[in-house]
Amino acid sequence: MNMVTSVPPKPSRLRGDRVTMAHGGGGKAMRDLIEEVFTDVFLPPGSEDQARLTSDALREPGAQLAFTTDSFVVAPIEFPGGDIGKIAVCGTVNDLAVGGAKPLWLSAAFIIEEGCEIALLHRVVASMKAEADKAGVRIVTGDTKVVERGSADQVFVTTSGVGVIPPHRDLAAETIQAGDVAIVNGVLGDHGATILAARGDMALTTDITSDCQSLNGLMETVLEAAPNARAARDATRGGLASCLNEMAEASALSIEIDETALPLRDEVKGVCEVLGLDPLYLANEGTLVLFVPEAEADAALAAMRARPEGQGAAIIGRAKAGHAGRVTMKTLFGGQRLVDTLVGEQLPRIC
Template identity: 85%
Template sequence: MTAPIPQSRLRGDRVTMAHGGGGKAMADLISEIFTDVFQPPGSEDQARLTAAALAEPGAQLALTTDSFVVSPPVFPGGDIGKIAVCGTVNDLAVGGAKPLWLSAAFIIEEGCEFALLRRIVASMQAEAEAAGVRIVTGDTKVVERGAADKVFVTTSGVGVIPPGRDMQASRIRPGDVALVNGVLGDHGATILAARGDMALSTDIRSDCQSLNGLIEAVLDAAPGTRAARDATRGGLASALNEMAAAAGVAIEIDETALPLRAEVRGVCEVLGLDPLYLANEGTLVLFVPEEEADAALSAMRAHPAGAGAALIGKAKDGPAGRVTMTTLFGGQRLVDRLVGEQLPRIC
């Protein structure tokens, strides 16, 4: 005998202004769309958090927050819900923190379909479970039609940095090598194609994924790992420039070593974009001492999120903050900071 299908408390198929008014309609929206899925502990206006990791002498709390306005909200390889969880988990993990808890706030446009919200929330819960974190509190607001673009999501994350762990870009030293965990530019190219403005046809999917498990595997194999940065807005080029400036070193990368799909290269050539600046949502760059490079690469390649890991360059003595690339033809090219935005609303 099959279980009866629960009857929805929501009327219609879209959000109305009544769902933001603080009454029964809002309570039904919050419970049926959000709390029935996330199942936060308790029903207060705050989450009360405990973890054994907090009791370790020398442990540090890490806190991050980010807002997500990606357009379109659903794209090959993910959606705004998945990217909201991955982005916040990764911001904690690249600093050496073990992510534990997330909050999630939603700005919902009047007229947004309940089906879209259900998909987003299901993606968030699935990614949170995969990353080993809990969504423990949140908020919803409804705005008038035209005041937003379907739904915007803001997530904050709390994690714990274990005693003795110190991952900061300022720790990078000349001679350290730069590693990436996989191909570059997939997310930016995916979003561009998904918008349909350029009539592009491609099978590229976003690399959107949580990287905390990968980073823990690298740290087990290469405990001297200096620093990591997820190459999101502004791509690999921006991440490397930030790290070089923080460490006061020069960084040189090798174009022949960069893992790029032929499809991404093709999209960039057609549109005059530079793949070094395309956004990623599941790709990081990290620096390790040269003697630990092989161990770190092996650990990355053994992890599902690092199968395409590659050594792409090295930190060097030189003008502080300068990033250069040895090109396919053996010349040197300056890889400067991005001016403006190649592609807005990619996360």
């Protein structure tokens, strides 16, 4: 008979179940917190104060490094479809991917409030590791700081990312041309609506979950199918409308979208109608807009729909000459509506 021997869990080195100021003091308590919560998950033993990195992709003539950084303060920390850890990885991976880079390495810095539950940190770090593994990136260095109670909101995360742009790949909004087609990979506004409902301020009940996901795999697939793709942006804060306005301004073109083509859930439309919000400005965390030449639009759309991150992909409009920097929408009733840049913030602390 085969005997299965269970491995007992390692005893915790931490005293208590909440972070104290001692965990930021530089001594044994801090080392125990860092090792048990962070480096035991992210890094191999014996890590130095800096990550030492190499990649065959860097040796290819003409390859470029891409570097980005972002901070995450989303409230609530955990929400349907994700948490602050997952969104930190996805957000940084996607910032690299939409520029044509292949993400390789991330750093992660944590600002932790005194009194934060250590169990919450374990969940956030596990979520980060799971998403990083899924995206094929490594979290290779980081930092922790502890601040007094009331100086933060449980935990804030800052991630930086490094990737490699292959030779001869140049995605930039300045390269968009008149006639190019605009494609989104999925439904719009899910993340913003999810966060709004999760806060509980409006007593909303909905089954919407955040679209939080890494898009580097999707981008690589699309760029193989549509090698002359012009530019892409992830539609995070400010939503699709803000992305399109930035791209119209950078390209010195106008962009027209079709309201009937926009992929929106009825639940998101309902939340927006009740609260007087515009879904075009709601944040997304797993949705991008891509401009490709018209001749490659069908191939790009099919490539997106072949992946789970792009099954809701749709062609939503095109770039046009004239009226540089202007975005308009053909409405359900056949009229034209100006889609301006968001003034202020529809919903703060969305990511």
